[in-house]
Amino acid sequence: DQQVKQNSPSLSVQEGRISILNCDYTNSMFDYFLWYKKYPAEGPTFLISISSIKDKNEDGRFTVFLNKSAKHLSLHIVPSQPGDSAVYFCAASGRGGSNYKLTFGKGTLLTVNP
């Protein structure tokens, strides 16, 4: 049973517009959420994260929103750039002793067109 779901396998946006990537989770024990970006033939690289005690975290062009009641988070990229084209993975971790173990979604391929 998938605990972290990214229901959109792909997303295509125009350069300069906003990209919104969505993620849903089912496990209420998750209390930290992360987004990773992955280019072909490379490993995932950390992008941005959010603790369950917050509902928004911003870092430059990237903002993550968390809606705990809906068990939903989203990543906003604005403005989108062609270099943002990659697979984006949503991941979650639990509390305390299991905080090292990440549960990933299947990823969303973002294509930013010039």
Added chain:
Amino acid sequence: EAGVTQFPSHSVIEKGQTVTLRCDPISGHDNLYWYRRVMGKEIKFLLHFVKESKQDESGMPNNRFLAERTGGTYSTLKVQPAELEDSGVYFCASSAQVNYGYTFGSGTRLTVV
């Protein structure tokens, strides 16, 4: 600072053969993790080392998989004998502290034919 290094980057083996994947973590990182992504699926946790000790191997698929970390430095993941469903990309990651803030390697793409 050198990153997490994995080799080989690609490996194609026949069903029933043995393959050993290697991971060199970032120097000084006591925590080492293995993950796997099977085609079209999510990236899944396999196991976690702290130095040379296995702290959590709950994600290991079965006893055909053996992970070691000699002297708390590099780690190997051996698959013996390999089956078709073992095909995928195997990622290694490391961190100084036990948390989610770890660095991934580029992965080893394993194809079992």
